[in-house]
Amino acid sequence: MRDGYRILDADRHVIEPLDLWKVHLEPELRAHAPYLAYAGEGEPLADRVASPGPEGLIPLPPRPMMDGRPIHHRMSARAWRAVASAGRRRSAWLARLGSLELPQAHIADMDREGIDVAFLYPTVALMLLGMAPLEPALAGALARAYNTWLRGFCDHEPRRLRGVALMSPHDPAQMVPELARAAALGFRAVVLRPNPVAGRTLGDPAYEAFWAECERRSIAVAVHEGAHASLPAAGADRFHSRFALHACSHPMEQMMALLALIEGGVLERHPGLRVAFLEAGCGWLPYWLWRLDEIEYRSLAEEVAPHVRREPSAYFRRQCIVEIEPDEPHLEQAIPWLGEDHAIFGTDFPHIDHDAGMVERALALRGRLPGEALRKILWDNAARFYGVGE
Numbered sequence: 220m221r222d223g224y225r226i227l228d229a230d231r232h233v234i235e236p237l238d239l240w241k242v243h244l245e246p247e248l249r250a251h252a253p254y255l256a257y258a259g260e261g262e263p264l265a266d267r268v269a270s271p272g273p274e275g276l277i278p279l280p281p282r283p284m285m286d287g288r289p290i291h292h293r294m295s296a297r298a299w300r301a302v303a304s305a306g307r308r309r310s311a312w313l314a315r316l317g318s319l320e321l322p323q324a325h326i327a328d329m330d331r332e333g334i335d336v337a338f339l340y341p342t343v344a345l346m347l348l349g350m351a352p353l354e355p356a357l358a359g360a361l362a363r364a365y366n367t368w369l370r371g372f373c374d375h376e377p378r379r380l381r382g383v384a385l386m387s388p389h390d391p392a393q394m395v396p397e398l399a400r401a402a403a404l405g406f407r408a409v410v411l412r413p414n415p416v417a418g419r420t421l422g423d424p425a426y427e428a429f430w431a432e433c434e435r436r437s438i439a440v441a442v443h444e445g446a447h448a449s450l451p452a453a454g455a456d457r458f459h460s461r462f463a464l465h466a467c468s469h470p471m472e473q474m475m476a477l478l479a480l481i482e483g484g485v486l487e488r489h490p491g492l493r494v495a496f497l498e499a500g501c502g503w504l505p506y507w508l509w510r511l512d513e514i515e516y517r518s519l520a521e522e523v524a525p526h527v528r529r530e531p532s533a534y535f536r537r538q539c540i541v542e543i544e545p546d547e548p549h550l551e552q553a554i555p556w557l558g559e560d561h562a563i564f565g566t567d568f569p570h571i572d573h574d575a576g577m578v579e580r581a582l583a584l585r586g587r588l589p590g591e592a593l594r595k596i597l598w599d600n601a602a603r604f605y606g607v608g609e
Contacts, residue, residue, distance in 0.1 A: 422483015
């Protein structure tokens with residue numbers, strides 16, 4: 220608790236030790252476990268291994284790889300250098316927390332920030348499932364191994380560290396069995412990437428049994444993108460820099476994921492399904508819902524009438540939620556328009572594009588938001604979405 224507010228971090232990330240897959244993958248698949256290596260074909264060795272800094276040459280860390288491929292698609296040496304440099308700039312304040320592979324480090328940071336409960340999302344595992352081509356059986360095994368490890372990670376302090384199980388859409392037939400296993404492990408939420416897999420969007424009929432089981436079990440579903448996927452991603456057909464790919468992938472993939480769930484009839488068929496859209500702010504939503512309602516649905520409702528029976532914004536307000544960025548502009552207009560019951564807060568800890576002080580900046584919204592909106596954003600809405608206290 221901080222300044223009288225209970226705080227639920229709805230989008231926090233673990234930094235997985237790569238050896239978790241060597242331990243938890245099925246024995247016949249352990250040769251596919253990710254590992255660290257230098258990548259940079261065609262680049263001078265010095266360019267791959269070191270970069271200039273204020274104190275001379277700084278070693279460039281190796282990248283996570285799997286089966287001879289970097290898990291970050293189209294991540295140039297220059298981009299990796301920038302990512303590594305930004306990570307080093309954060310190391311001073313992270314160092315006193317201890318290894319981020321340990322649950323104690325998260326608890327220490329949560330205590331410092333005043334966070335009561337956090338829901339933990341993947342980092343490396345999310346990128347692994349963004350690789351393509353990827354054998355469906357291997358993709359499912361990678362997710363299972365991560366979920367097993369995450370259960371043990373959260374068991375250090377299960378009241379405060381809550382895991383979000385990773386689902387692999389590479390093999391739709393295995394999604395319901397893994398959902399059942401995740402539920403048996405105690406997970407109350409699952410996460411999916413928004414990208415199409417084998418030409419299937421989230422609205423594809425192949426996933427119908429999965430959506431039905433999430434609704435039946437009251438399992439919350441979070442949609443979370445990650446840049447540099449090998450899967451189709453917004454902007455990847457025309458840009459190559461991290462600057463552009465990261466800018467496009469998060470908000471634009473969320474826009475298309477919401478559209479896929481509406482246009483594919485998923486939200487119509489499953490009114491009890493709860494879906495969150497994370498790490499893209501909320502500024503895209505007012506325009507997107509307005510366009511879907513006033514431009515597309517008003518003119519073309521007949522085309523989708525069998526499975527879209529109400530305005531798209533009505534589906535969002537009935538069963539969806541979005542993560543805000545405390546610093547994004549116009550929150551005082553966007554949140555009342557969306558409905559103050561439909562926004563949540565997450566720190567994205569410890570990723571480099573979200574620095575320390577997120578809670579402090581969220582609390583600074585007290586003067587900008589009306590009534591009980593901030594209290595709902597910091598706790599009530601996420602607690603309801605994730606089923607905290609049920």
